[in-house]
Amino acid sequence: MGKTAPKKIRVLKDGPYLVAGDVPLSREIMVVGADKEPESWKKTEDFPAQSQYAPCRCGASKNKPFCDGSHLKTRFNDGDPSVRKP
Numbered sequence: 548m549g550k551t552a553p554k555k556i557r558v559l560k561d562g563p564y565l566v567a568g569d570v571p572l573s574r575e576i577m578v579v580g581a582d583k584e585p586e587s588w589k590k591t592e593d594f595p596a597q598s599q600y601a602p603c604r605c606g607a608s609k610n611k612p613f614c615d616g617s618h619l620k621t622r623f624n625d626g627d628p629s630v631r632k633p
């Protein structure tokens with residue numbers, strides 16, 4: 548059995564996440580109950596396995612959940628994390 552790369556998620560400055568290490572990716576929707584409150588999550592899609600991929604973090608990609616480079620056109624700025632308060 549082959550050795551898999553360690554699982555890693557990096558946040559690229561003003562860009563996407565960078566996910567490595569054969570991390571599975573799926574889409575889920577929130578299930579809302581009769582009282583209009585969220586009750587659970589339901590898986591709606593599994594994406595093909597990839598050893599590495601870049602999920603969009605800016606919300607502008609036309610190929611969600613993956614980055615398509617649109618963050619460059621929109622000049623996505625994630626701010627300076629050193630000034631964020633917990």
Ligand code: FES
Pocket residue numbers: 562563564602603604605606607608613614615616617618619
């Ligand atoms: S992070 Fe690249 S398109 Fe959103």
